[in-house]
Amino acid sequence: MDKNSKIYVAGHKGLVGSAIVEQLRDEGYTNIICRSHSELDLTNRNDVRDFFAAEKPEYVFLAAARVGGIGAMNVQQVEFLNGNLRIQSNVFEASHDQQVKKMVFISSAVIYPVNASQPIVEESLLSRAIERACEGYSIAKITGIKQCSFYKKEYGDDFVAVVPANIYGYNAIYDIKRSNVIPAMIRRFHSAKVHRLKSATIWGTGNARRELIFSRDAASGCIFIMQSKTDCDYYNLGCNKDYSMLEIAEAVRRAVGYTGEILTDPSKPEGAARRLLDSSRINSLGWSYQTPLDDGLRLAYEWFLENVKDKDELYI
Numbered sequence: 050m051d052k053n054s055k056i057y058v059a060g061h062k063g064l065v066g067s068a069i070v071e072q073l074r075d076e077g078y079t080n081i082i083c084r085s086h087s088e089l090d091l092t093n094r095n096d097v098r099d100f101f102a103a104e105k106p107e108y109v110f111l112a113a114a115r116v117g118g119i120g121a122m123n124v125q126q127v128e129f130l131n132g133n134l135r136i137q138s139n140v141f142e143a144s145h146d147q148q149v150k151k152m153v154f155i156s157s158a159v160i161y162p163v164n165a166s167q168p169i170v171e172e173s174l175l176s177r178a179i180e181r182a183c184e185g186y187s188i189a190k191i192t193g194i195k196q197c198s199f200y201k202k203e204y205g206d207d208f209v210a211v212v213p214a215n216i217y218g219y220n221a222i223y224d225i226k227r228s229n230v231i232p233a234m235i236r237r238f239h240s241a242k243v244h245r246l247k248s249a250t251i252w253g254t255g256n257a258r259r260e261l262i263f264s265r266d267a268a269s270g271c272i273f274i275m276q277s278k279t280d281c282d283y284y285n286l287g288c289n290k291d292y293s294m295l296e297i298a299e300a301v302r303r304a305v306g307y308t309g310e311i312l313t314d315p316s317k318p319e320g321a322a323r324r325l326l327d328s329s330r331i332n333s334l335g336w337s338y339q340t341p342l343d344d345g346l347r348l349a350y351e352w353f354l355e356n357v358k359d360k361d362e363l364y365i
């Protein structure tokens with residue numbers, strides 16, 4: 050990628066896409082093109098074709114997707130499956146037709162089997178059953194990896210996927226119906242602090258373990274993969290460290306400054322018992338994460354305070 054290469058970042062207003070754009074600009078890339086969801090609906094095949102034919106991007110980051118928490122994914126399997134498949138198929142097809150030099154597709158760690166050996170190596174994909182509660186979303190994300198692989202094998206396209214751990218950071222979704230784990234905890238603890246509640250409750254038993262990566266680090270991994278010679282179809286992207294949900298809740302509570310008790314609600318879904326990625330494949334190319342959890346959570350909370358208008362609403 051040259052500094053004046055034409056780079057399309059799909060999903061540039063989101064958590065990951067906005068961090069990719071910010072870092073590309075910081076690195077001196079000057080020809081970045083973006084379209085918001087309202088300007089270009091990526092589920093519309095003709096519009097995507099027209100856009101690619103007119104703009105002819107040389108490099109594409111596919112960070113647009115229908116994303117949500119486990120609750121939303123569980124009850125809207127059709128929407129998460131079809132919505133993401135449409136976006137992916139349209140962008141892959143148009144990237145192929147317009148001879149995009151390289152595309153990085155952002156998949157997700159939920160693609161891996163629920164009972165995969167930990168830490169999860171890339172080879173465990175499709176070796177056992179995946180998490181039921183987010184099956185629609187996961188199958189779309191698995192398909193994206195296969196699309197990278199098949200386009201490369203059949204047509205020689207340089208399409209590659211990254212498989213990030215849970216991402217948190219700036220521009221996260223704080224809408225209660227759509228937010229995932231960290232924004233939901235930030236909201237809940239902030240609300241408990243502001244409304245002086247004695248306790249705040251997190252979903253699940255608190256024992257499930259998750260790996261978290263700050264949005265800037267996720268973006269730097271995506272850009273690193275774009276800039277590197279990549280021989281594999283997909284690369285895990287994480288910090289090689291996980292925490293129990295209760296430990297994560299404690300860390301969020303510290304960042305927010307809430308002093309009440311943390312309760313758990315085992316009746317609510319919490320997904321796979323553990324999901325720790327083995328990121329040695331990308332580490333061996335020379336990339337590693339930078340931001341410790343406490344620092345990232347502090348920055349995410351600062352962003353929440355500055356940007357979320359209804360932040361002080363009661364949220365239990």
Ligand SMILES: NC(=O)c1ccc[n+]([C@@H]2O[C@H](COP(=O)([O-])OP(=O)(O)OC[C@H]3O[C@@H](n4cnc5c(N)ncnc54)[C@H](OP(=O)(O)O)[C@@H]3O)[C@@H](O)[C@H]2O)c1
Binds near residue numbers: 062221
């Ligand atoms: N967040 C995580 O923890 C996590 C973890 C692993 C992987 N990922 C993956 O990382 C990628 C980015 O996720 P994110 O967390 O940054 O999500 P996000 O904050 O929701 O951003 C996604 C962006 O895509 C846009 N978008 C959705 N549907 C679209 C459509 N039909 N046409 C055009 N734009 C559309 C959204 O716009 P609107 O908001 O206006 O709809 C939003 O700006 C996704 O592929 C996701 O699967 C995320």
